[in-house]
Amino acid sequence: MAKKKYDYSPNDFVVYPAHGVGKVVSIETQEIAGFELEMFVIAFEKDKMTLRVPTNKAEEVGMRSLASTDVVADCMKTLRGKAKVKKAMWSRRAQEYEQKINSGDLIAIAEVVRDLHRADDQREQSYSERQLYEAALERLTREFAAVGNGNELEAGTEITDTLQSRVSAA
Template sequence: MATTAKKAAQRQGFKTGEHIVYPAHGVGQITAIEEQNVAGFSLELLVISFEQDKMTLRVPVAKIPSVGMRKLSDAAAVKKALETVRGRPRVKRTMWSRRAQEYEAKINSGDLIAIAEVVRDLYRSESQPEQSYSERQLYEAALDRMSREIAAVNKTSETEAVRQIEQNLAKSESRKAAAAAAAAETDSEDDEDTQEEAA
């Protein structure tokens, strides 16, 4: 199987050196455009590196639309995402397993605003009751995806992006009161789970 690396600058509007969002893995960077011969057919592939995960993906150019790969959000979308985390948390009164699936689907959608909603809904300030292990895992996954994209858009470090998100989370006073009330409701439902996990 012959692979030739191309200096090719652009395919379907994506170019080498550019950061992109791949829904299932978050922010990656296109490091090359390669051509492979598979069973007599020439196949063009984007080589995408995900530095934090130490992973490289080869995506056929023809599959770009179906995998939902997109360019980084613009500054306006980042601003909207940060406004979203300042909003009031919306916690549905459904079973945790159902909510967890919905949160996971939002995280893997690659949509910055949907990811910001997960960060907003699962955030707990220090004065609030502790999250269950699975809630914390989902919160951290969403925060990680959101901060990586904001860092790439603003050309800052991830640490700086996390700080920016957390500052916005802490800004809303109404959020604190609402979150405390929501936590009190959820607390009575999830009390048994938390006790089991703590045991």
């Protein structure tokens, strides 16, 4: 039997929209309800979670390869931009931010980080605002680290420095 060619191989880093960066551990076949299904087994180290995604559904669910260095550069541009905060009710905005975070789109996640970032001299964030900001920042940091040298601390510092420089320039 010929070996199938997949978009991802074991040890590849991938992005699953709802969970962020994970690593393909293996490709296995499981029998589910009498059908043979081939699955990507993806480990999310930080969350201590393993996800199985049918190989034929990976694209449909939005699973993708890590962002290119060009996309990371575009994200940095986005972070340097001016925060765009709509005047809509918080519940509506929170819903939009949540959708952006779970979209898996790195630029959209960078927009959330930029829009929710607060400088020390700005008003306090509400609990839910802080939660969304931290979730977006973590997703962004993990993917930046995976694209770069794998060091999340350095990636986080780079993002924070970029946000701070934007604030001090304003």
